[in-house]
Amino acid sequence: MRESTVRYLATAVVAALAATATPAAAAVAAPSAPSEVVAKDPFYTYDGDKPLSSYEPGTVLKKRTLTYHIVGIPTPVKAVQLLYRTADAQGRPAANVTTVVRSLRGESSMAVSYQSYYDSLSPADGPSRAVAGDVSLGGVMADSENLFLVPLLLQGYNVVIPDTEGQSADFAAGPEYAANTLDSIRAATRSSADTGMNADTRVGLLGYSGGSIATGWAAALAPSYAPDVNERLVGFAEGGLLVDPAHNLTYVDGSLLWSGVIPMAIIGADRAYGIDLKPYLSSYGLEVYNKLEEHGSLLDALGHYPGLTWKKMMKPQYADPNSVLPFVEAVNKMNLGSAATPTVPGFIAQGGEGVTEGTFSNPAGIGSGDGVMVAGDVRALARQYCATGNESIKYQQYNLLSHVPTAVAWATGAMGWLSDRFAGRTAPSDCGHIPAGNSLTPQKPTSAS
Structure with a gap:
């Protein structure tokens, strides 16, 4: 989606928010924060005397109320932002920020946790920064999602x-x-x-694309990591799923549009799991890595590296991704197929069986997808959930739709499905009717050094 189009649509959302704001929300009048101020915002830093490890996960460390911005434009709506204790990919204590917008219809016992598809290597592109007034290029992705958020607020959800x-x-x-x-x-x-919100608030999980990573993993890990949250979940709705990153990297290899995801994945694995993949990179790969490392968003990568391949990124002896042991170990940890089965109902949607581009329409038997996500992986995950005890799985495949158009089709179905879960209606099931998919077994390293 072009930035000019996103800005036009965001302006329309501003008008919608202004028209529906409650009197209390309209009374909030915090000034807009310029991007450079937001980037250095001390709110994001935990500066308490006690170590983070002394706090329970979910403990609120700071809070503030500010004006909700869209593409840097202040609206009459207020947002509450919380700095809270959580954990990183290696299980170490960390501080993070979340934004809460209260229902535009007043008090509500229902909430939707919306996971953004902001997909970036820059913390400045997070949705909380966009809400606070940042207008970075990467933040445009989070701003565009207000088109999904406004209907939720109007339906009465926090x-x-x-x-x-x-x-x-x-x-x-x-x-x-x-x-x-x-x-x-x-x-x-x-x-x-x-x-x-309180301990009795029922919650639904919702996310597309990058947001499906958070939604799917949260649903899978909730029973073990946060059973107190899991018991209040009504369900999870996700679309455009990343299941097995190793498959996706093969799928987008040589893509004219999506191949920039390859260096983003390499950098993400480096950061999350404390490894160093730079010694494996070719001179060109290192150039791309350095260019994207600090500020690379999806908009910096999308279409900027047409035809890029893993082989071009790596030194000749590492042309096979499975020859890079640290990377194999990292992507196996990111394989959603290796996680537990969620215990709450799920709506899983995927686009594009049959959509092809460039040279990657059927690499290594993986099959096709929506241009970046592999349809066979998503079907396999849904079938796996059904086979391991969760028969409340709805699966929807939007044939011939690529990744971006699928988001629109998915949103309507996902919101309706969540509404039924909040209403207490029995979750539909497609178990027994989902076509076969790919193997989601972990990758095996080869003998290369």
Whole structure:
């Protein structure tokens, strides 16, 4: 989606928010924060006397109320932001930020945790920064999602929007996304006077694309990591799923549009799991790595490296991704197929069986997808959930739709499905009718050094 189009649509959302704001929200009048101020905002830093490890996950460390911005434009709506204790991909204590917007229809016992698809290597592109007034290029992705958020607020839900990638922007690190999401819900319910949420608030998980990483992993890890949250979940709705990153890297290899995801994944694995893949990179690969490392968002990568391949990124002896042992270990940790089965109902959607581009329409038997996500992997995950005890799985495949158009089709179905879960209606099931998919077994390293 072009930036000019996003800005036009965002302006329309501003008008919608202004028209529907409650009198209390309209009374909030915090000044807009310029991008450079937001980037240095001390709110994001934990500066307490006690070590973070002394706090329980989900503990609120700081809070503030500010004006909700869209593409830097202030609206009459207020947002509550919370700095809270959580954990990173390696299980170490960390501080993160979430944003809560209260229902535009007044008090609500229902909340949707919306996981953004902001996909970036820069912490400045997180949705909380966009809400506070940042207008960075990467922040345009989060701004565009207001088109999904406004209907939720109008339907009476409180909306929780965590910075799923954490404060170091650990791109694609699913387990960390899950901790950030689940602890965000905990934090929101522990600030009931500000958020309107409490320990009895029922919660639905919603996310597309990068947001599906957080949504899927949160649903999978909630029973073990946050059983207190899991018992209040009504379900999870996700679309455009990343399941097995190793498959996706093969799928986008040589893509004219999506191949920039390859260096983003390499950098994300480096950060999240404390490894160093630079010695494996070719001179060109190192150039791309350095260019994207600090400020690379999806908009910096999308279409900027047409035809890029893993082989071009790496030294000749590492042309096979499975020859790089640290990378294999990292992507196996990011494979959603290796996580536990969620215990709550799920709506899983994927686009593009049959969509092809460039040279990657059927690499290594992986099959096709929506241009970046592999349809066979998503079907396999849904079937796996059904086979391991969760028969409340709805699967929808939008044939011939690529990744971006699928988001629109998915949103309508996902919101309707979540509404039924909040209403207590029996979750539909497609178990037994989902076509076969790919193997989701972990990757095996080869003998290369």
